[in-house]
Amino acid sequence: MTRAGQRSVVAFRGDLFTGAVTLVIQVMLAIAVWRTVYAGRPPVNGVSAETAVAYAAIAACLQSVLMPWQFSSLPMRIRNGQIATDLTRPMGLMIQVFAQNLGTLIARAPLGAIGLAAAAVLRALTLPPGWPTLVLAVVATVGGVLVAMLCNLIVSMVTFWTLEAGGPLIVYRFGSAFLSGSLIPLWFMPGWLRASIEWLPFQAQVYTPVSIYLGQIHGREAVALVGVQVVWVVALTLLLKAIWRRAYHKVVVQGG
Amino acid sequence: MADQSLSWFRQYVVLERAALRAQLQYRVNFWTTLIGGVAFQGTQLLFLGVLLAKFGVIAGWGFPEIAFVYAMRLASHALYVVPFGSLIMADFVIRDGEFDRMLLRPVSPFLQLVTLQFRLMTLGDALLGVGAIIIFGLHAPVDWTAPKLAYLVVAVIGGSLVETGIQVFFCGVAFVSTSTFSLRVFADSSITQFSGYPLTMFGRGVFYGFCTAFPMAFIAYLPATVLLGRTSEVPLPTWLTVASPAAGLAVFALGYLTFRKLLPHYSSPGN
Amino acid sequence: MPIIEATDLVKDFSRPVVLPGRFSRLRGLFTTRRDVTRAVKGVSFEIEPGELVGYLGPNGAGKSTTIKMLTGILTPTSGVCRVAGVEPSRDRARNARNIGVVFGQRTQLWYDLPLRDSFDVLADLYCIDPGRYRERVGLFTELLDMSDFLDTPVRSLSLGQRMRGDLVAAMLHQPSILFLDEPTVGLDVVAKARLTEFIAETNRSSGTTVVLTTHDMDDVERLCKRIIVIDSGTVLYDGDLARLKDRFMPHRFLVLTLAGRMTRPTAEIPFATEVDASAVGAVLAHPERSVVLRFDPREIATPELIALASRDYQVEELSIVDPRLTDVIGKLYEGAYA
Numbered sequence: 046m047t048r049a050g051q052r053s054v055v056a057f058r059g060d061l062f063t064g065a066v067t068l069v070i071q072v073m074l075a076i077a078v079w080r081t082v083y084a085g086r087p088p089v090n091g092v093s094a095e096t097a098v099a100y101a102a103i104a105a106c107l108q109s110v111l112m113p114w115q116f117s118s119l120p121m122r123i124r125n126g127q128i129a130t131d132l133t134r135p136m137g138l139m140i141q142v143f144a145q146n147l148g149t150l151i152a153r154a155p156l157g158a159i160g161l162a163a164a165a166v167l168r169a170l171t172l173p174p175g176w177p178t179l180v181l182a183v184v185a186t187v188g189g190v191l192v193a194m195l196c197n198l199i200v201s202m203v204t205f206w207t208l209e210a211g212g213p214l215i216v217y218r219f220g221s222a223f224l225s226g227s228l229i230p231l232w233f234m235p236g237w238l239r240a241s242i243e244w245l246p247f248q249a250q251v252y253t254p255v256s257i258y259l260g261q262i263h264g265r266e267a268v269a270l271v272g273v274q275v276v277w278v279v280a281l282t283l284l285l286k287a288i289w290r291r292a293y294h295k296v297v298v299q300g301g
Numbered sequence: 302m303a304d305q306s307l308s309w310f311r312q313y314v315v316l317e318r319a320a321l322r323a324q325l326q327y328r329v330n331f332w333t334t335l336i337g338g339v340a341f342q343g344t345q346l347l348f349l350g351v352l353l354a355k356f357g358v359i360a361g362w363g364f365p366e367i368a369f370v371y372a373m374r375l376a377s378h379a380l381y382v383v384p385f386g387s388l389i390m391a392d393f394v395i396r397d398g399e400f401d402r403m404l405l406r407p408v409s410p411f412l413q414l415v416t417l418q419f420r421l422m423t424l425g426d427a428l429l430g431v432g433a434i435i436i437f438g439l440h441a442p443v444d445w446t447a448p449k450l451a452y453l454v455v456a457v458i459g460g461s462l463v464e465t466g467i468q469v470f471f472c473g474v475a476f477v478s479t480s481t482f483s484l485r486v487f488a489d490s491s492i493t494q495f496s497g498y499p500l501t502m503f504g505r506g507v508f509y510g511f512c513t514a515f516p517m518a519f520i521a522y523l524p525a526t527v528l529l530g531r532t533s534e535v536p537l538p539t540w541l542t543v544a545s546p547a548a549g550l551a552v553f554a555l556g557y558l559t560f561r562k563l564l565p566h567y568s569s570p571g572n
Numbered sequence: 573m574p575i576i577e578a579t580d581l582v583k584d585f586s587r588p589v590v591l592p593g594r595f596s597r598l599r600g601l602f603t604t605r606r607d608v609t610r611a612v613k614g615v616s617f618e619i620e621p622g623e624l625v626g627y628l629g630p631n632g633a634g635k636s637t638t639i640k641m642l643t644g645i646l647t648p649t650s651g652v653c654r655v656a657g658v659e660p661s662r663d664r665a666r667n668a669r670n671i672g673v674v675f676g677q678r679t680q681l682w683y684d685l686p687l688r689d690s691f692d693v694l695a696d697l698y699c700i701d702p703g704r705y706r707e708r709v710g711l712f713t714e715l716l717d718m719s720d721f722l723d724t725p726v727r728s729l730s731l732g733q734r735m736r737g738d739l740v741a742a743m744l745h746q747p748s749i750l751f752l753d754e755p756t757v758g759l760d761v762v763a764k765a766r767l768t769e770f771i772a773e774t775n776r777s778s779g780t781t782v783v784l785t786t787h788d789m790d791d792v793e794r795l796c797k798r799i800i801v802i803d804s805g806t807v808l809y810d811g812d813l814a815r816l817k818d819r820f821m822p823h824r825f826l827v828l829t830l831a832g833r834m835t836r837p838t839a840e841i842p843f844a845t846e847v848d849a850s851a852v853g854a855v856l857a858h859p860e861r862s863v864v865l866r867f868d869p870r871e872i873a874t875p876e877l878i879a880l881a882s883r884d885y886q887v888e889e890l891s892i893v894d895p896r897l898t899d900v901i902g903k904l905y906e907g908a909y910a
Contacts, residue, residue, distance in 0.1 A: 311696075315693055323684035407669045569640055
């Protein structure tokens with residue numbers, strides 16, 4: 046009789062249909078909530094109702110694509126011992142895992158597209174104010190994706206040190222959903238909260254690209270945020286390498 | 302060859318004890334699973350908190366009211382998941398054919414599904430539910446009297462029966478379909494996401510949907526309107542809103558009937 | 573008064589037709605077209621108390637399906653079955669108390685608990701009197717040599733140990749009927765022998781009716797006087813094992829190992845046909861100098877044939893081989909004598 050843990054991994058993997066339906070419901074709910082909350086008000090914090098609603102819908106879709114249930118195949122490889130042979134080619138493995146993650150992300154892209162389609166049907170989407178904004182938004186999205194992938198990988202490394210990674214991973218999953226700004230844009234957060242979040246890499250994942258796209262952040266400020274993304278990509282890559290070295294050491298030298 | 306049988310309760314105790322002993326073999330880190338469970342619900346609440354800190358009200362409901370409804374749902378959820386949490390494993394057991402062995406014993410298969418696992422992680426949900434209802438109950442704009450408290454208890458029990466009934470219904474469906482696990486996850490996440498919101502804000506059609514096809518409204522929202530004195534907002538006769546906790550019995554009965562009715566369709570896959 | 577009665581049992585399985593493709597799951601939820609397979613097409617038989625019956629058939633024949641109907645796991649599509657006077661699909665719990673079941677491929681024990689704990693739980697669930705329970709566990713532990721692993725978790729047991737555990741679990745409540753589905757599959761020779769001896773002894777001494785489903789012909793020959801053979805959902809044969817052989821494969825084989833070079837006999841031996849060595853199914857020690865003769869003992873007595881063969885051949889060694897049950901059954905499946 047297979048253990049409950051194994052089962053949940055198998056169950057959550059790749060059920061795109063359910064994922065799509067869940068996302069659509071989430072998008073519909075977000076749109077309804079934000080429209081109700083605004084209910085005929087003038088712009089709050091300089092943000093109009095349309096922008097807030099569009100943000101909620103787009104951010105939910107982006108977050109869903111960035112956050113699959115399985116962050117990488119690492120935990121599974123570690124559990125079944127395959128990692129031992131994998132580590133004979135350490136650099137190759139890292140790239141391989143990264144490529145797999147990218148693949149997963151791409152596979153989930155249709156999910157996001159369906160969510161966006163639902164938002165469009167509900168007339169929640171808005172177009173960016175101009176071509177330059179769109180270009181910058183695309184650049185920011187790539188940046189956000191990179192940051193997200195790096196974060197996911199780093200967090201999945203925790204499996205090298207403990208098999209009971211379930212708790213921390215779930216905390217990461219939902220914590221980053223909040224901190225990335227996918228639930229609430231940073232504009233509406235109380236000052237102290239906003240300030241603390243701005244120091245973390247998560248807001249670079251969703252908040253940056255979406256707020257640039259909507260033109261809420263523009264010009265110098267927008268470019269600066271993209272710059273922050275670049276800084277995070279570099280910093281996280283270095284961090285990943287450092288952790289990877291230690292994990293390698295642990296497995297190969299200590300036989301962990 | 303004994304012809305008597307144990308009472309349901311005694312059978313439950315025997316099986317639950319075995320499940321507990323089996324679970325204790327595994328070194329599950331209690332705290333990480335507890336925090337994991339809390340994280341999910343916690344972020345929802347955090348979202349609502351930040352949103353309402355900025356916007357004050359949503360559809361006329363302020364944070365104290367919304368948090369109260371959310372807490373009611375958490376309490377109902379805890380009351381379902383601690384005793385009946387094993388039911389979500391039913392899909393696997395039925396699909397693998399492991400269910401065979403349950404049919405070979407002189408014990409109700411439903412009871413065996415319920416006692417399949419002792420889910421320590423649900424204690425996190427329990428703490429969350431109890432904590433939330435106490436904290437947000439105290440802050441809710443309700444003039445607490447003994448009858449109101451009694452109604453709250455009945456409402457939470459009713460809500461848990463609704464959720465249990467839905468899960469039992471899926472167990473029945475599992476005998477004839479393979480997609481039930483996804484449906485469960487979907488139902489659970491829907492309930493979690495919509496909890497806390499005054500369900501009438503989505504339009505009358507959607508609201509009636511939440512009263513019939515997917516009876517979520519009875520879990521926390523409707524009883525809450527009674528305690529908060531907001532029954533006028535509900536497009537239902539007042540007596541029905543007040544009687545909402547009774548829906549739990551109806552949903553559970555329906556779910557269990559579906560289970561019994563579809564059980565003969567079990568096809569025992571595998572050899 | 574038969575203790576097991578099956579009358580025109582039919583079982584259909586219906587599966588939704590799911591076309592492969594991108595949204596197969598989604599379409600699967602909505603499709604109304606169903607594929608119906610009739611696994612059991614009207615099976616009837618009666619088993620008297622105390623019998624030890626072999627229930628045989630190739631994979632997919634409907635064996636397990638029939639057993640599952642008799643044990644209450646599946647509900648018959650039509651037809652009736654009665655076990656100890658109870659209809660399993662109507663009164664599942666009561667039926668469960670009257671029978672003991674062992675499925676060789678799956679355990680019924682609690683996977684994570686020590687073996688002993690499984691017995692304890694079952695004793696509670698079946699309301700076995702504590703004194704009697706202790707007695708029986710003690711008895712079985714001794715008979716099946718289980719004292720070494722009574723406290724080992726079931727998931728750590730070897731196949732042979734687990735099988736013994738399952739057998740005891742099935743018998744703790746003294747059922748009058750035992751259903752054993754492939755109880756010796758995967759066991760080594762010694763374990764197999766021990767288990768089959770135990771089954772035979774149980775049937776002999778306590779008169780427990782045993783229905784044995786198996787592919788293992790050795791077990792069948794050792795244990796069963798009566799066999800029921802099923803294929804493609806219908807009963808092909810129901811009767812004595814001995815009669816089966818007589819009816820379908822009355823021949824025996826005389827295997828001669830010749831001294832020196834093979835020499836063709838000058839005359840044909842009456843009532844004997846030379847056949848290929850493969851007909852015997854055993855590995856010949858010296859295939860290049862062996863002759864296999866098939867004969868019907870009703871036409872010519874075995875000693876007579878031996879005498880004739882010794883006269884015509886220079887025989888170094890000889891042996892008599894009876895047809896293997898596998899071959900007999902194989903013939904049956906082929907419908908050669910349908």
